[in-house]
Amino acid sequence: xxxxxxxxxxxxxxxxxxxxxxxxxxxxxxxxxxxxxxxxxxxxxxxxxxxxxxxxxxxxxxxxxxxxxxxxxxxxxxxxxxxxxxxxxxxxxxxxxxxxxxxxxxxxxxxxxxxxxxxxxxxxxxxxxxxxxxxxxxxxxxxxxxxxxxxxxxxxxxxxxxxxxxxxxxxxxxxxxxxxxxxxxxxxxxxxxxxxxxxxxxxxxxxxxxxxxxxxxxxxxxxxxxxxxxxxxxxxxxxxxxxxxxxxxxxxxxxxxxxxxxxxxxxxxxxxxxxxxxxxxxxxxxxxxxxxxxxxxxxxxxxxxxxxxxxxxxxxxxxxxxxxxxxxxxxxxxxxxxxxxxxxxxxxxxxxxxxxxxxxxxxxxxxxxxxxxxxxxxxxxxxxxxxxxxxxxxxxxxxxxxxxxxxxxxxxxxxxxxxxxxxxxxxxxxxxxxxxxxxxxxxxxxxxxxxxxxxxxxxxxxxxxxxxxxxxxxxxxxxxxxxxxxxxxxxxxxxxxxxxxxxxxxxxxxxxxxxxxxxxxxxxxx
Numbered sequence: 174x175x176x177x178x179x180x181x182x183x184x185x186x187x188x189x190x191x192x193x194x195x196x197x198x199x200x201x202x203x204x205x206x207x208x209x210x211x212x213x214x215x216x217x218x219x220x221x222x223x224x225x226x227x228x229x230x231x232x233x234x235x236x237x238x239x240x241x242x243x244x245x246x247x248x249x250x251x252x253x254x255x256x257x258x259x260x261x262x263x264x265x266x267x268x269x270x271x272x273x274x275x276x277x278x279x280x281x282x283x284x285x286x287x288x289x290x291x292x293x294x295x296x297x298x299x300x301x302x303x304x305x306x307x308x309x310x311x312x313x314x315x316x317x318x319x320x321x322x323x324x325x326x327x328x329x330x331x332x333x334x335x336x337x338x339x340x341x342x343x344x345x346x347x348x349x350x351x352x353x354x355x356x357x358x359x360x361x362x363x364x365x366x367x368x369x370x371x372x373x374x375x376x377x378x379x380x381x382x383x384x385x386x387x388x389x390x391x392x393x394x395x396x397x398x399x400x401x402x403x404x405x406x407x408x409x410x411x412x413x414x415x416x417x418x419x420x421x422x423x424x425x426x427x428x429x430x431x432x433x434x435x436x437x438x439x440x441x442x443x444x445x446x447x448x449x450x451x452x453x454x455x456x457x458x459x460x461x462x463x464x465x466x467x468x469x470x471x472x473x474x475x476x477x478x479x480x481x482x483x484x485x486x487x488x489x490x491x492x493x494x495x496x497x498x499x500x501x502x503x504x505x506x507x508x509x510x511x512x513x514x515x516x517x518x519x520x521x522x523x524x525x526x527x528x529x530x531x532x533x534x535x536x537x538x539x540x541x542x543x544x545x546x547x548x549x550x551x552x553x554x555x556x557x558x559x560x561x562x563x564x565x566x567x568x569x570x571x572x573x574x575x576x577x578x579x580x581x582x583x584x585x586x587x588x589x590x591x592x593x594x595x596x597x598x599x600x601x602x603x604x605x606x607x608x609x610x611x612x613x614x615x616x617x618x619x620x621x622x623x624x625x626x627x628x629x630x631x632x633x634x635x636x637x638x639x640x641x642x643x644x645x646x647x648x649x650x651x652x653x654x655x656x657x658x659x660x661x662x663x664x665x666x667x668x669x670x671x672x673x674x675x676x677x678x679x680x681x682x683x684x685x686x687x688x689x690x691x692x693x694x695x696x697x698x699x
Contacts, residue, residue: 231269
């Protein structure tokens, strides 16, 4: 029986230990810390006196991780962030039980070696489940902390961010064995060598994108605009002014951020004419983002599923007006753009900035032909969607040569959110082998080349400016685009196989041993 004071101390330590990995993400961006950040939590779990205690400390640590990585949501969700973190923290219970089972006590070499594979797979399982949009999406994946590390980006080109997460957790396992289990140092060192060999092999032999030409892309970032009844008009005017200043420079595309246009262009033909005039003046199409109510007829004609409602749409406008290329955002931000189970959770709108009305979803991804872009096609993503690896992969498989993420994080301007969001562009670029433009209203805007490397300066928070980038295009296909989430699938199959094997062994142990056989009967013949 654990003393009450010790129980409370361990519970607090679990929450704090779960929060430690947040320092590896932007804004602190201590990427190297990710490789040791899980060690305190894992040491606590392996010493848990029972499976029930390990499950509790896994849950508390998972809740601490969610709170730390998403703390910038407090202005919007307020106290509602606590039950959200408590709900998502449950996803780390299986991982915690794996840590205690495989690393607890003095594991034999075989069990220690198995831990180096199964514990990372268990962590990845929690990342996969919470990556479902309904549970918040793939924000704060451990592998995403390595967005500025060249070898890690090469791993992402082979197995996506999932492979990077597996490697990071494996190194944490190695450190736990080296610190706490001296008898398991041999498999620990072998595991560390295996991680190094895998990284070196990928660096040496994984196919690299072949640069083939480029585009001159302007990112227009109007900066902060004070809230008010005319804020949408003033934001549009700021974008218009900054775009007009680009006239005379050779351009292939101008990109505005999310919600840069606050009215449906069909309902406001004056705005459509102003955008067309801008396009003619700078000699390039303008990709804007319309955040507005659309009539039912217009929504049905655009393929938005019919029905009147508010859509967030990427719209390409040329010198002749809207080109007809429109993409309606498909994956919406929980609470920010819709309230899940509004009939039950609608009260969240009274304690924070949750959406008062659910936005409508788009029907399908869209790849747009860039006029005058030598056959280049662009794949738009809107804000939160740049966190989903599968969306960028799908657009590239459909022929996109450039991914464009239009974003707005002005609600969280002074938090870590803008830096976290901008870092995702590097991962999507590395995974797909295609450049990514991350354009925002208020920063941080950034452009990354086809291997994830920066392709120009990052536009800081609150800067009101326009920047022209020489964006390298690439051809070829990465292993991730070709084979998809194979690393995640392999982890799930491995866990399922080991779970099935353990269940079979448990059934055999439960089955009673057969009793001694009776001697054969003898028949007497007369």
